Each structure stands twice: as structure tokens, then as C-alpha cells.
Amino acid sequence: MYETFEHTADLGLRVRAADLNGLFAEAARGLVSIIVPNLDDVRLVRRMSFALAGSRHDELLFDWLNEVLYVFESQRVVLAEFDVHVGGEGLEAAARGEPLDPARHQLEHEVKAITYHELKVEPLDGGWLAEVIVDI
Amino acid sequence: MAAATKGYTGPLERVTDYCWRIPKSYKPGMRVDGLIYASESLLELIKADQAPEQVANVAFLPGIQHASLAMPDIHWGYGFCIGGVCATDPAEGGVISPGGVGYDINCGVRLVRSSLTYQEVKPHLTRLVEELFKQVPTGVGRSGKYSFDHRQLRRLMAEGSAWLIERGLAVPGDIEHTEARGRLDGAEPELVSQRALERGKDQCGTLGSGNHFMEVQVVEALFDQAAASAMGLVKDMVCVMIHSGSRGLGYQVCDDALKELRHVPEKYGIALPDRQLACAPVESPEGRRYLGAMRAAANYAWCNRQLLMWQAREVFSTIFNRPWEQLRMNLVYDVAHNIAKFEQHQIGGKTKRVWVHRKGATRAFPPEHPEVPSMYRRIGQPVIIPGDMGRASWVLAGQPGSMQQTFGTACHGAGRVMSRTAAVKHAQGRRIDQELAARGVIARARSWRGLVEEQPDAYKDVDLVVEVVDRAGLARKVARLRPIGVIKG
Numbered sequence: 001m002y003e004t005f006e007h008t009a010d011l012g013l014r015v016r017a018a019d020l021n022g023l024f025a026e027a028a029r030g031l032v033s034i035i036v037p038n039l040d041d042v043r044l045v046r047r048m049s050f051a052l053a054g055s056r057h058d059e060l061l062f063d064w065l066n067e068v069l070y071v072f073e074s075q076r077v078v079l080a081e082f083d084v085h086v087g088g089e090g091l092e093a094a095a096r097g098e099p100l101d102p103a104r105h106q107l108e109h110e111v112k113a114i115t116y117h118e119l120k121v122e123p124l125d126g127g128w129l130a131e132v133i134v135d136i
Numbered sequence: 137m138a139a140a141t142k143g144y145t146g147p148l149e150r151v152t153d154y155c156w157r158i159p160k161s162y163k164p165g166m167r168v169d170g171l172i173y174a175s176e177s178l179l180e181l182i183k184a185d186q187a188p189e190q191v192a193n194v195a196f197l198p199g200i201q202h203a204s205l206a207m208p209d210i211h212w213g214y215g216f217c218i219g220g221v222c223a224t225d226p227a228e229g230g231v232i233s234p235g236g237v238g239y240d241i242n243c244g245v246r247l248v249r250s251s252l253t254y255q256e257v258k259p260h261l262t263r264l265v266e267e268l269f270k271q272v273p274t275g276v277g278r279s280g281k282y283s284f285d286h287r288q289l290r291r292l293m294a295e296g297s298a299w300l301i302e303r304g305l306a307v308p309g310d311i312e313h314t315e316a317r318g319r320l321d322g323a324e325p326e327l328v329s330q331r332a333l334e335r336g337k338d339q340c341g342t343l344g345s346g347n348h349f350m351e352v353q354v355v356e357a358l359f360d361q362a363a364a365s366a367m368g369l370v371k372d373m374v375c376v377m378i379h380s381g382s383r384g385l386g387y388q389v390c391d392d393a394l395k396e397l398r399h400v401p402e403k404y405g406i407a408l409p410d411r412q413l414a415c416a417p418v419e420s421p422e423g424r425r426y427l428g429a430m431r432a433a434a435n436y437a438w439c440n441r442q443l444l445m446w447q448a449r450e451v452f453s454t455i456f457n458r459p460w461e462q463l464r465m466n467l468v469y470d471v472a473h474n475i476a477k478f479e480q481h482q483i484g485g486k487t488k489r490v491w492v493h494r495k496g497a498t499r500a501f502p503p504e505h506p507e508v509p510s511m512y513r514r515i516g517q518p519v520i521i522p523g524d525m526g527r528a529s530w531v532l533a534g535q536p537g538s539m540q541q542t543f544g545t546a547c548h549g550a551g552r553v554m555s556r557t558a559a560v561k562h563a564q565g566r567r568i569d570q571e572l573a574a575r576g577v578i579a580r581a582r583s584w585r586g587l588v589e590e591q592p593d594a595y596k597d598v599d600l601v602v603e604v605v606d607r608a609g610l611a612r613k614v615a616r617l618r619p620i621g622v623i624k625g
Contacts, residue, residue: 004557005557006555006556006557006558007212007555008185008187008211008212008213008218008552008555009211009212009213009218009347009552009555009556010214010556011556011557035276059398063395066391070331070335072277073334073335073384074331074334074335076277100277102277107275107276107277107582107583108276108583108585108586109276109345109346109583109585109586110275110276110344110345110346110625112239112240112346112387113239113387113390113391114391115214115215115239115412116214116215116394116411116412116414117213117214117215117410117411117412118214119411133214135214135239135387136345136346136556
């Protein structure tokens with residue numbers, strides 16, 4: 001699950017999941033939902049795959065969210081479903097979504113960037129917690 | 137809960153009625169004091185979040201001079217606070233920090249005047265705002281009508297807004313009235329990544345979202361007749377104010393730099409209290425690469441605001457059925473408020489060249505400063521301060537106190553007082569556009585939530601912020617402008 005939390009000029013994203021794979025998938029959904037809140041209306045007609053290297057969980061999460069943001073920014077593709085496998089040396093992911101359609105996709109925020117400010121990925125109550133602040 | 141709800145509880149010592157000190161003894165590692173310019177009442181708002189802590193953190197940066205400074209509109213940012221100023225001396229191992237510039241490199245504001253009065257515009261105001269909203273791309277996911285291939289983008293970034301003259305999208309007067317004449321020397325467009333070029337190729341001439349806007353405003357009151365006259369401002373005159381930056385291209389340049397600098401502070405033995413303060417010595421390969429790319433993105437931003445102004449001129453021309461030249465829609469001035477510049481300052485009795493980081497802060501050079509354009513040399517550089525979309529914005533003129541105290545800098549806006557989520561709760565579903573209409577402001581936005589997050593109550597009262605800057609001798613009041621039309625993302 002994900003939720004947004006307060007940060008003066010920007011928005012925080014807090015994500016909880018049972019495992020790292022779920023955490024990274026939910027974080028990506030959370031990020032896209034800040035841009036397009038009606039994620040459930042996104043058709044899953046386009047498939048994309050990703051592979052990223054990195055061993056630190058926080059930096060890997062940062063890089064992963066950046067990839068998802070870049071796909072939206074450069075190709076105007078709204079991704080809504082994510083299958084992520086986080087390993088010791090990086091991650092592999094498949095994502096599905098569709099090209100942006102302003103007639104059906106509600107557009108709420110432009111996310112300028114993912115920030116390192118108070119970025120965290122840590123175990124919590126047998127599961128995982130991530131917090132990231134995005135620049136609006 | 138996250139630290140978002142915690143206020144600052146550290147020391148703040150009164151220096152004057154408008155200046156407060158965080159002594160460098162507050163945290164081991166601070167190299168200089170922190171100084172916050174604020175009135176006592178604004179200070180209470182400023183203490184509500186962690187912005188003062190960030191002022192203290194910036195004082196850790198190697199080579200920092202005088203003090204880590206903050207303007208009265210400061211609020212919590214990431215790494216640096218928004219409204220922060222810091223100058224570093226390369227000769228003393230000074231660093232350059234992308235976080236001290238911000239993601240939106242050369243975010244800034246420009247003010248365009250006109251020959252139209254409020255009475256002339258009022259009957260056409262709704263149609264004018266609707267047409268601006270239709271013609272000027274705003275909001276997320278919207279491309280502009282200007283598209284540049286990678287080769288053209290590189291020229292645009294090397295040459296700045298003067299490059300648009302030959303394309304018929306700028307006139308020489310526009311360049312003369314732009315900070316740095318719309319071009320930072322030393323831009324290295326080849327250091328701007330493919331990703332940044334992709335994000336920027338069709339966004340030059342688009343407003344974006346968040347706090348960016350284009351407003352139709354009326355000059356409501358004049359406070360300095362001579363300065364207003366030099367700027368061509370008279371009471372009841374209709375103006376256009378534009379607030380935007382370097383769009384996706386600049387965000388990506390910052391992002392690329394932060395990634396490159398991720399482990400660079402350790403490499404140079406720099407200890408930082410916050411990763412978002414990542415930096416590199418100015419005289420290092422990493423520092424020089426960022427500077428080359430940052431300057432290129434800054435030049436892109438000046439082109440972006442130039443193209444936004446050009447589209448506003450076209451719309452006014454259509455609505456009022458006269459060429460923009462006849463409407464005398466001349467640029468008063470364009471200022472950057474997220475930038476780092478290499479400037480000469482007097483520090484501790486010595487003349488030094490330092491890198492002044494202005495993160496949500498505006499250059500405010502005084503009369504007779506050589507970088508102030510000749511038409512403003514006697515009055516000081518115009519300082520354009522956007523407020524909120526319901527109350528006011530301001531034009532000030534830089535004063536000698538800015539050189540003595542703040543590396544030639546003043547505030548950049550009202551500063552947020554409410555988070556975006558708090559603003560949505562505060563609105564409780566109210567129609568902000570209707571409330572603004574009742575106050576005589578026609579507002580159009582792509583996103584309902586965007587408008588709610590930017591509602592006037594989410595900001596400090598800009599009059600109070602400007603009062604501090606004026607009383608502290610950083611910049612003096614010239615004109616107060618009232619919004620009558622707003623378009624946003």
C-alpha cells in the first residue's frame with residue numbers, strides 16, 4: 001500500500017509491503033498515481049521491461065522511480081502495473097500501461113524529480129517501509 | 137509520522153529586528169553562522185518546519201563565505217531550504233552544489249508591461265484569460281508549439297535567448313532587459329544528457345505546473361515614482377507576469393548531476409549532514425561538468441520564458457486587435473531565482489570572486505552596479521517578486537544593503553506556509569476558482585487539485601515578506617501589482 005504525506009512545497013510518498021519486490025512495485029504505482037490519480041482506468045496494453053544495477057536499496061529505489069518517471073516524461077506512457085524482482089545486484093522489472101490520453105487520464109501533478117531528501121528503505125514489522133519525497 | 141510535522145527548536149538569536157542568527161556553535165561542522173532575514177512574526181511561521189535546520193546544514197559546505205543566508209520567504213526544501221543563499225570561494229576549496237540551485241535550474245520570473253489600462257482590459261478579461269489558457273501550454277504532459285531537434289537545442293543552450301532573435305521570436309530589447317542578457321557564458325550543451333534533451337525537446341515555451349503561472353496584473357500602487365518611471369510602470373497599467381523555468385531539461389540536468397555526485401563528497405573528504413547537499417569542489421572535473429550543464433540549462437530557461445512571453449504578446453494582439461509593439465508590451469525585466477553565478481563581492485575587506493548559489497532567491501544588485509542594465513543603472517536592478525494568485529505581487533529595486541549583507545540578493549516570493557496536502561484539507565472541497573472570481577481574479581487551471589494546492593491561503597502574505605526586504609535595506613519597494621487573470625497547470 002502507498003500513501004502521500006506532507007512536505008511543505010512538495011509531496012512525500014510512504015510505501016509499505018511484505019517484501020522488497022512488492023515495495024518497489026507499490027512505490028512505482030504510488031509515484032504514477034501522483035501524476036495520474038485514476039490509475040485503475042489505465043489500460044494495460046503496452047509492456048516495458050527494465051533492468052537496473054545497484055546494491056543499496058535506497059539508491060536502487062531512487063533509480064527505479066526515476067526510470068518510471070522518465071518513461072512518462074519522454075514517451076508519455078502511463079505505467080500502472082509493475083512486476084519487480086529485486087536481487088542482490090540490482091532489479092529486473094516488467095511494467096504495463098498505455099500512452100497518455102488526456103481525455104481519460106486525469107492529470108494532477110507534474111513531478112519534477114525524485115529527491116534524496118529523507119529517502120529511506122528499511123525493514124519494518126516483518127515487512128518493508130520506504131519513504132521518498134518528490135519535487136512538485 | 138515523518139519529520140514533516142516537527143518544527144525547529146534550535147537557537148535563533150536576534151541580530152536586528154529583521155535578522156536572526158543560528159550560531160555556528162549550534163552544530164559541530166558548521167563553518168559559518170546561519171542568518172535568517174525575517175520579522176518576528178514571520179519567524180514564528182518559519183520555525184514551524186525544518187527550514188532553519190537546513191540553513192544550519194548548508195553552513196557545512198566547504199569554502200562557504202560570511203554566512204549561510206535565508207530570505208524571509210524561506211520554507212522547507214530538500215537539502216537547501218527554499219529561499220537560501222550561499223557563496224563559496226573556489227580559492228578556499230569552495231564547492232558547487234546542484235541542490236543549492238534546485239531541480240528547476242533558472243526558474244525565474246519576468247514582467248511585461250503594456251499601454252493598456254485596467255478599464256480597457258476589464259470588458260475583455262474573461263476572453264483574454266480563456267485565450268491565454270488555450271494558446272499557452274500549461275500543465276503536465278503538454279507539449280509546446282515550438283519543437284527543437286537536438287542540434288537546435290544545443291545552439292539554443294549555447295546562445296541563450298538572443299538565438300531566438302534570428303527566428304523572429306525575440307527582439308533586441310527583450311535581451312537587454314533580461315538578467316545576464318539571457319545567456320550564461322561557459323555553457324557546455326554537449327554535457328547535457330540525451331535524457332535531458334529528450335525531456336526538453338518539445339517543452340521550450342511551456343509553463344509547466346506546480347507554482348508556475350502566467351498572470352495578468354494591474355499596477356495598484358507606486359512607492360517610488362522615479363524607479364517606477366524608469367521601469368515604465370504607471371498606476372492602473374495592465375502587465376503580464378510569467379513564472380517558469382527550465383522544464384524537464386533542467387530537472388534532468390540536476391538529476392544527472394546528483395547521480396554523478398552521489399559518492400563524490402566522500403572522494404574529496406567532504407562530510408555532509410544531508411545527502412541532498414551533494415557537492416563537488418568547483419575546481420574538480422565533477423564540479424566543472426555540472427557547471428557547464430547547469431549554464432546550458434539556465435540558457436534554455438531564459439528561452440522558455442521568452443517563448444512564453446512571445447505567446448502572451450500574440451494573444452494580446454489577437455484580443456485587442458493591434459500588434460504587440462503598438463500595445464507596447466515591452467519586457468520590464470527577467471530575473472532568475474534558482475541559479476549559481478560567479479560574482480565579485482567584498483568579503484571581510486577583500487574583493488573575492490565567489491559562486492553565489494541562489495535557491496529561491498533573487499539577485500538584487502544596487503544602483504551603479506556594472507551588471508545592472510544602463511536604463512536601470514540609477515535606480516537599481518528590478519527585482520520581481522510573485523506573491524499568490526489572490527493578493528499581490530511586487531516590483532522592487534536592488535539596494536546597496538544587498539551587497540553588504542546578502543551577496544546582492546533579496547527574496548523570491550511569498551513562500552509557502554501550508555503543505556500541498558494541508559492546502560487540500562484546508563479547502564474542504566471549496567471552489568477556489570469561484571472564490572478568486574469573487575475577488576476579481578479570473579483563474580483557469582488544468583488540474584483542480586493544482587489550483588487548490590496553490591490557493592492564496594497556502595502562502596505567507598507577500599506584503600510582509602517584502603516589508604522585511606525593504607526595511608533590511610536589500611531592495612526597496614517600487615510597485616504593488618494585483619492579479620486579475622491567472623493561468624496555471
